[in-house]
Amino acid sequence: MKLTSALRYLDQHTNLEATAGRVEGLSLDRMARLVHVLGDPQTAYPVIHITGTNGKGSVARMVSRLLTAQGLSVGTYSSPHLERINERLAWDGEPISDDALGEAIGAVAAVEDLAAVTPSYFEILTAAAFRWFAEVAVDVAVVEVGMLGRYDATNVVEASVAVCTNVGRDHTDGAPGWRQAIAEEKAGIVTAGVTDVLVLGETDPDLLPTFAAAGAVETWLRDVDFGVAADRVAVGGRLADLRTPDALHEEVYVPVHGAHQAVNASLAVAAVEAFLGRAQADEVVEEAFAELTIPGRFEVLGRHPTVVIDAAHNPEGAASAAATLAEDMTLPGSVLMVVGLLSGRDPVEVLSALGVADAGLLVVCTPDSPRALPTSEVAAAAERLGAVVEVVPEPVDAVRRALAVATEADLVLVAGSLYVVGPVRAALREMEVSA
Template sequence: MTETSDDPTPSDVPTQARAAETFDEVEDALLSRWPETRMEPTLDRIRAFCELLGDPQTTFRAVHLTGTNGKTSTARMVDTLLTTMGLRTGRFTSPHVERMSERICLDGEPLDDEAFVRAFNDVAPYTHLVDQAEPFPLSFFETMVGMAYAAFADAPVDVGVVEVGLGGAWDATNVIDADVAVVLPVGVDHAHLLGDSPEVIAGEKAGIIKPGATAVLAAQEPGVAEVLLARAREVGATVVAEGVDFGVETRTPAVGGQLVTLRGLRARYDELFLPLFGAHQAQNAVVALAAVEALVGEPLGDDVVREAFAEVTSPGRLEVVRRSPTVILDAAHNPQGAAATAAALEDSFQLSPLVGVVGLMSDKDAEGVLAAFEPQLAHVVCTQNSSSRSMAAAALAEVAIEIYGEQRVSVEPSLADAIDQAATLAEAGEAVTASLGSGAVLVTGSVVTVGEARRLLVRGEARGR
């Protein structure tokens, strides 16, 4: 998430738009606005903004996704299926892993710097009009949504694949009336904003289900399912549910991913290679398949599905970025996500010792995340990322010691140094009795932590903070 900006007041936001010339100027202008962590529950600003832009969100069909975990991976799968079918797509996801422009994609690819600047300049003349007319200015996220919808309309795209930022009903993306509303598994996250029970949070997320739409529901807890079904009945939406109308028939771990047999809404697809790890990604795949089948109303064709799933990527989701030792990045940031990742590690990898590098945000359930990983991690190096919202490494270590014991916990505030320390432990087998060089490192706890690690390890940027 974009957490590097202080909360600006309305007076901090420029009252007149100026054309940007570079990516950095766009980033600076967007970060001068309210960050995603600050919410004022209304769609008035984004509706006014979209109206000034000519309501671009009405010019294409859409698949809208919400849920507690799995949204970005599933959105990427939906996008890949649609592009393989020859349709033009626009994809909006958040947060970004490395660069802000990742959030807006056309035909499966992020906007390049020139296109990102152009997308900003296309909407910038209208931002100050909304800022002046509304009690509060447009936020960072609302401005990004307007940019995405306008870019999709301008392309033009056939289908928009849109991931909510937070919740559903009051999320800025929800000015769209999607043909298909996807609800991934719902748990407790962002409790201070959305509620402290899955049922309450489900009520918020159910807001993306619109009259006449098809609601594609992943497997849910009974109470959550009741809330979602009630919303569907209220608005007259059609419901298709995992385990009833579609599902994962079989899955087998394989080199580089897994083989899955999926029962879709319209057909069965046997022995597909999915280059992602874990049962949760197989579930995401069948939900994505059902969503696309619901959108097009017919089987997709075995060749299309096979080709699309073989090409799927999801950066920062059990992504192997280095060997000797193996380094894996995973953006799990809540207990449910951590449990899914831990199960996938057990299922698909043979790593001993596995040393964790963990950096969480201060508003997350640190105890729940660390406990979910405890059976898998021989040692944990507590660190922090560059966000002002990051939990201090020392504070995280206090929680970790209660779960792992002092001998299995280290503290290193510098992420680069934390990764180096973990790699040394993994290679030497010092965390547990293990053969030389058999270990691996898992960097996890936050999308920001993973993004910064990815820049260090993949992009080779300078070490340090």
């Protein structure tokens, strides 16, 4: 299959990323059937499986860098993409080519009738990724959960190492007991007696029994077995001391912004050492992080004015973005914000955490998604918080408006959704924004 035909085939299947509403009848049966007729490619290599409300994409990218620095061949599966669908499947850090992606999706299409199932968009891509990793003979696959864990399509793998970054309120109605319910779903990526180590970033003591009951051979707890021993702001990122059960990696330069990224780095280093069964050499850790980039995560794309994009889309992510803004950035001018949100989020909570009341201007836009929250709702929430608000529906036009108002001393922050950040990131390369 050529990529154009493959994408047409994909679009003929239900894309839950683009639809709102509750999913009923959760089961892995359909996905298990699909990979079975492909020869169960996900069993051809060990897997590090990563879940969590926030940070799992960053951790997956860091883990992949660390493993590649060890000389291993590494497949990485992540979602959603920022600009091109190819980003979701990577081999040693390089996105899959158009031809290889078309072939991988085509291989899934060829067995759909044999499997006697109608897979979803995400299930097709997941199966294609697993098959491609087997075909190129990766030494290890780093697999990011799409949503929650237990019934996510990726959970047909049996992880050697499982990672849970944290438990937040995404994908829940917030009813009493939601933290316990979300923890149970995320703990579902552990295969009892098979998963050697669960690396747990969530520190709520009330949730620890749930994760312990998942049945990993060992559970490593953040701030007990591993963690950040020290963390300082550095030019372009953080300088952190990262502690694991077997090592202390001192003054590791992590070239991404935010104290939360130092925590993510500790999770990644612990996960790789759990997988290897030994400490990593300091120079290998330093090499792995030296060239680390995490597109769309507090990524600085311009200066004079400073332009930052961040995929913060929930209250926890918004709070991290605001903290990073305050701690990592020297701001002689004002902050202007461009924000679009998806349904399922309380706009007051997200905007309050982001600090829109203190912004010089908030430009509200519409994410490029059927799940977009109407700009009128977002603008009304912002006005209730005391923000100065304009509405410019198209995200790129919204950024142009903010840039037109900004002085060279100001900072423009684009946030709220990957479906805002992705199109803006592509467009900024075409704008006259100095890096």
